[in-house]
Amino acid sequence: MKTTLSVIKADIGSLAGHHVVHPDTIAAANKVLAEAKRNNIISDYYITFVGDDLQLIMTHERGELDTKVHETAWNAFKEAAKVAKELGLYAAGQDLLSDSFSGNLRGMGPGIAEIEFEERPAEPVVIFMADKTEPGAYNLPLYKIFADPFNTAGLVIDPTMHEGYKFEVLDVREGESIILNTPEESYDLLALIGTPSRYIIRRVYRKADNLQASVVSVERLNLIAGKYVGKDDPVMIIRAQHGLPALGEILEAFTVPYLVPGWMRGSHYGPLMPVPQKDARATRFDGPPRLVGLGFNIKNRRLVGPTDLFDDPAFDEVRRTAQIITDYIRKHGPFMPHRLEPEEMEYTTLPLVIEKLRNRFKKETDMYKTKPSMYSHESSQE
Numbered sequence: 313m314k315t316t317l318s319v320i321k322a323d324i325g326s327l328a329g330h331h332v333v334h335p336d337t338i339a340a341a342n343k344v345l346a347e348a349k350r351n352n353i354i355s356d357y358y359i360t361f362v363g364d365d366l367q368l369i370m371t372h373e374r375g376e377l378d379t380k381v382h383e384t385a386w387n388a389f390k391e392a393a394k395v396a397k398e399l400g401l402y403a404a405g406q407d408l409l410s411d412s413f414s415g416n417l418r419g420m421g422p423g424i425a426e427i428e429f430e431e432r433p434a435e436p437v438v439i440f441m442a443d444k445t446e447p448g449a450y451n452l453p454l455y456k457i458f459a460d461p462f463n464t465a466g467l468v469i470d471p472t473m474h475e476g477y478k479f480e481v482l483d484v485r486e487g488e489s490i491i492l493n494t495p496e497e498s499y500d501l502l503a504l505i506g507t508p509s510r511y512i513i514r515r516v517y518r519k520a521d522n523l524q525a526s527v528v529s530v531e532r533l534n535l536i537a538g539k540y541v542g543k544d545d546p547v548m549i550i551r552a553q554h555g556l557p558a559l560g561e562i563l564e565a566f567t568v569p570y571l572v573p574g575w576m577r578g579s580h581y582g583p584l585m586p587v588p589q590k591d592a593r594a595t596r597f598d599g600p601p602r603l604v605g606l607g608f609n610i611k612n613r614r615l616v617g618p619t620d621l622f623d624d625p626a627f628d629e630v631r632r633t634a635q636i637i638t639d640y641i642r643k644h645g646p647f648m649p650h651r652l653e654p655e656e657m658e659y660t661t662l663p664l665v666i667e668k669l670r671n672r673f674k675k676e677t678d679m680y681k682t683k684p685s686m687y688s689h690e691s692s693q694e
């Protein structure tokens with residue numbers, strides 16, 4: 313019997329702005345999940361939050377995209393959003409883009425990371441949950457964890473890992489995916505995932521036996537809704553140890569607070585700061601973007617744990633570096649490269665402001681005409 317781990321998240325409204333989930337909304341979601349556990353729809357669950365995102369962590373034996381499990385998550389979010397509305401919380405129901413549930417949650421707003429596997433005798437997993445950023449934020453750390461021997465010693469030392477990993481990359485603009493093998497196609501992989509707004513690592517497999525090691529929620533709300541409705545605040549599952557990266561190799565990838573898109577109004581680059589659960593609240597300039605990591609073991613679908621992985625002085629210096637970067641980059645105010653590039657700003661409210669200026673531009677010359685984008689699928693010869 314296989315086990316499925318489903319991590320499903322949504323922003324259903326929060327306290328004092330886009331800041332933190334209210335405990336009453338967690339309690340409302342808890343009632344729904346407890347009932348689903350009694351009815352054997354799910355085997356076990358744990359509810360938590362990062363910033364304004366409610367996170368449902370569930371185990372079951374129903375596989376990925378299961379209607380009953382997804383309906384349970386939808387109902388939990390709906391009940392929580394109802395409480396958010398009663399309390400007058402901010403942006404109540406924000407990520408619930410549809411009025412009614414049909415089939416599964418894909419395209420309906422919530423972020424979904426699910427992985428189905430045969431439980432190993434001991435099955436350690438790490439669940440990462442971020443606020444005020446988007447799924448491509450995990451591209452760089454995932455590359456480090458599964459393809460960079462300077463991060464992951466096991467790629468050199470452990471014979472089970474030595475063959476390398478396969479990365480499934482999704483092009484969220486074209487709706488296409490590609491599988492690339494490392495180490496031999498590392499440079500091709502980097503050519504794509506260095507544009508994390510478009511090419512997102514969705515799954516990672518161990519090459520030796522196709523064992524799935526990781527999955528990322530790749531929903532991009534703004535592309536689904538066609539306008540800015542908050543960031544996608546991604547979740548990621550990584551299985552650890554025994555022929556997979558060790559817990560410490562996974563965490564090592566977060567010792568640099570890399571710049572990620574998101575932060576204030578989903579429009580700015582800022583450092584991804586790993587924090588303990590108690591600090592999982594967006595504050596300064598609605599951030600800086602936060603990352604929480606919870607470690608569990610799964611035994612016969614029971615969630616054992618969690619341990620709060622960034623609640624550790626070993627990450628104090630990373631947080632301090634994040635503060636220094638925050639001070640520095642904030643000084644750029646509305647200027648790039650703090651503010652996102654124009655293509656990404658399309659999904660914010662900035663185009664409304666630019667539109668007002670459109671008629672005031674006067675034609676000058678053709679010499680600045682742009683060429684087709686290198687990534688557009690039309691040929692430049694045509």
Ligand SMILES: O=C(COP(=O)(O)O)[C@@H](O)[C@H](O)[C@H](O)COP(=O)(O)O
Binds near residue numbers: 443444545576578598
């Ligand atoms: O990015 C943000 C919210 O994203 P989130 O809901 O966390 O996905 C915030 O910075 C808001 O954009 C900002 O607080 C302005 O919000 P509004 O006043 O427009 O709702």
